[in-house]
Amino acid sequence: MLKLKRERTATTTMNANAVLVAITLALLTCLPRCIYSAERRLLVNMTLVRNAPALGAFCLDGSLPAYHLHRGFGAGARNWLLQFEGGGWCNDIESCLERAKSRRGSTRYMTKWEVFSGILSNNASLNPDFYNWNRVKLRYCDGASFAGDAVFKNGTSLLYFRGQKIWEAIILDLLPKGLGQARKALLSGCSAGGLASFLHCNNFTKYLPSNASVKCLSDAGFFLDERDITSNHTMRYFVKDVVSLQGVKKNLDENCTASSLDFPELCFFPQYALKFITIPFFILNSAYDVYQFHHILVPSSADPHGHWNRCKLNPAACNPEQLNTLQEFRRDMIVAMGLFYKYSRRGGLFINSCFAHCQSESQDTWFSADSPRVHNKTIAEAVGDWYFSRRITKEIDCPYPCDTTCHNLIPSTQALVQDLRSY
Numbered sequence: 001m002l003k004l005k006r007e008r009t010a011t012t013t014m015n016a017n018a019v020l021v022a023i024t025l026a027l028l029t030c031l032p033r034c035i036y037s038a039e040r041r042l043l044v045n046m047t048l049v050r051n052a053p054a055l056g057a058f059c060l061d062g063s064l065p066a067y068h069l070h071r072g073f074g075a076g077a078r079n080w081l082l083q084f085e086g087g088g089w090c091n092d093i094e095s096c097l098e099r100a101k102s103r104r105g106s107t108r109y110m111t112k113w114e115v116f117s118g119i120l121s122n123n124a125s126l127n128p129d130f131y132n133w134n135r136v137k138l139r140y141c142d143g144a145s146f147a148g149d150a151v152f153k154n155g156t157s158l159l160y161f162r163g164q165k166i167w168e169a170i171i172l173d174l175l176p177k178g179l180g181q182a183r184k185a186l187l188s189g190c191s192a193g194g195l196a197s198f199l200h201c202n203n204f205t206k207y208l209p210s211n212a213s214v215k216c217l218s219d220a221g222f223f224l225d226e227r228d229i230t231s232n233h234t235m236r237y238f239v240k241d242v243v244s245l246q247g248v249k250k251n252l253d254e255n256c257t258a259s260s261l262d263f264p265e266l267c268f269f270p271q272y273a274l275k276f277i278t279i280p281f282f283i284l285n286s287a288y289d290v291y292q293f294h295h296i297l298v299p300s301s302a303d304p305h306g307h308w309n310r311c312k313l314n315p316a317a318c319n320p321e322q323l324n325t326l327q328e329f330r331r332d333m334i335v336a337m338g339l340f341y342k343y344s345r346r347g348g349l350f351i352n353s354c355f356a357h358c359q360s361e362s363q364d365t366w367f368s369a370d371s372p373r374v375h376n377k378t379i380a381e382a383v384g385d386w387y388f389s390r391r392i393t394k395e396i397d398c399p400y401p402c403d404t405t406c407h408n409l410i411p412s413t414q415a416l417v418q419d420l421r422s423y
């Protein structure tokens with residue numbers, strides 16, 4: 001049977017240290033029974049990038065970009081993990097103006113302290129391979145996976161589409177803080193941030209010492225160029241709009257865009273960009289990624305009468321035809337990764353069959369007693385085994401509903417009316 005699990009943070013206390021551990025009472029509501037557990041949480045302070053304006057790097061609204069850095073220690077002191085924050089995209093002026101007034105488009109509205117858990121945790125028993133690295137969360141405020149470079153100005157409205165510059169400004173800020181002398185590095189990210197990891201992987205290496213070990217990881221960033229249930233290319237049109245509005249094309253891999261001259265914007269999709277990535281890459285994704293299910297495969301525009309609503313909220317309520325559609329989606333995803341799975345010698349893969357989206361950032365899916373497993377391996381173990389070359393890690397789960405270790409993290413009813421711009 002499936003487990004449905006939601007976590008709610010009740011209270012957070014903090015004092016005035018740059019970095020601190022706060023006691024948070026996490027109320028875990030798990031069916032059929034409830035557990036209360038007190039958990040120690042690491043909260044990390046925001047750093048604004050002061051030299052960003054000199055590089056033309058601004059959030060959508062013109063505010064300064066930012067990151068959160070927690071220093072490594074001991075054997076990890078010279079290793080660096082950079083993680084792109086995620087949060088959808090905006091594809092037209094109207095939605096970008098909306099975003100500019102929110103935490104997704106402005107550091108003014110962001111929380112100034114971020115919880116570092118899962119792959120960002122500093123506790124060896126919660127994050128065995130990366131706990132003592134320098135860990136950085138790059139805040140997302142551009143709306144195009146850190147890859148745009150344009151400005152919109154019409155006399156009354158001004159929007160900065162400067163994701164690519166934000167990426168460069170943050171890297172330049174971190175280089176003198178030790179990143180420039182890194183021995184090991186991992187570029188990571190989840191959702192729109194997982195996509196950023198594909199887009200910036202090659203570029204990242206160029207900033208680091210040539211003898212450093214550099215690898216990249218994408219969590220829930222393998223967005224498929226898939227038609228929706230009405231055979232409409234909803235996702236492809238959306239991506240096309242993001243790429244042209246935000247000036248992304250020139251920052252896509254040149255060899256990829258050269259090979260698809262008619263549709264260069266397709267290189268925004270990992271399935272086309274992947275073969276041009278020369279750095280060891282790890283793809284972590286669910287084959288039934290709920291975000292892709294709800295916004296690419298069955299967007300509300302393709303299901304105006306809500307025939308899929310029950311199935312979206314609970315996979316056990318899907319009818320056989322709907323299940324079949326979901327199984328086809330899984331097959332298409334596995335096919336899109338086929339060459340990588342078969343031929344990439346330094347690549348890694350963990351494709352499980354859970355209804356989830358982002359599994360590396362939260363402790364309960366990354367590494368805990370009951371976290372999701374494939375072939376009895378947790379995500380933290382699979383990623384660590386791959387990064388440190390302990391063993392070949394290419395895990396593909398059996399199809400739904402065989403996996404009993406899933407944490408199905410399904411958005412609420414309200415999410416049913418949202419679209420690709422939502423987060």
Ligand SMILES: *[C@@H]1O[C@H](CO)[C@@H](O)[C@H](O)[C@H]1NC(C)=O
Pocket residue numbers: 016017018019045046047048
């Ligand atoms: C947060 O970090 C900034 C530097 O990025 C520092 O100036 C500030 O004092 C810190 N705030 C607290 C409350 O520690």
Ligand SMILES: *[C@@H]1O[C@H](CO)[C@@H](O)[C@H](O)[C@H]1NC(C)=O
Pocket residue numbers: 040123124125126
């Ligand atoms: C690390 O996590 C373990 C397991 O949750 C916990 O028992 C321990 O207290 C944590 N250590 C620190 C320093 O927070």
Ligand SMILES: *[C@@H]1O[C@H](CO)[C@@H](O)[C@H](O)[C@H]1NC(C)=O
Pocket residue numbers: 093094154155156157
């Ligand atoms: C600028 O664009 C915004 C958003 O599309 C629009 O509301 C506004 O009227 C435009 N201003 C001018 C001067 O065209």
Ligand SMILES: *[C@@H]1O[C@H](CO)[C@@H](O)[C@H](O)[C@H]1NC(C)=O
Pocket residue numbers: 182183184209211212213
């Ligand atoms: C890379 O080379 C530098 C300079 O020779 C050296 O200090 C550093 O230890 C080397 N790093 C690794 C990971 O070998």
Ligand SMILES: *[C@@H]1O[C@H](CO)[C@@H](O)[C@H](O)[C@H]1NC(C)=O
Pocket residue numbers: 164203206207250251
């Ligand atoms: C990274 O990419 C940007 C945009 O293409 C480019 O301007 C920059 O020089 C690249 N960085 C390196 C170190 O190659």
Ligand SMILES: *[C@@H]1O[C@H](CO)[C@@H](O)[C@H](O)[C@H]1NC(C)=O
Pocket residue numbers: 230232233234237301
């Ligand atoms: C396909 O999707 C796009 C974007 O959602 C929409 O504008 C268009 O009307 C749809 N076309 C059909 C035939 O449904």
Ligand SMILES: *[C@@H]1O[C@H](CO)[C@@H](O)[C@H](O)[C@H]1NC(C)=O
Pocket residue numbers: 202253254255276
């Ligand atoms: C494109 O491919 C050539 C030849 O393999 C390589 O030298 C070059 O670095 C690649 N360019 C990019 C942007 O990856």
Ligand SMILES: *[C@@H]1O[C@H](CO)[C@@H](O)[C@H](O)[C@H]1NC(C)=O
Pocket residue numbers: 376
């Ligand atoms: C799965 O791994 C755990 C350790 O993580 C081990 O205790 C358990 O015996 C393993 N189960 C099987 C069936 O191999």
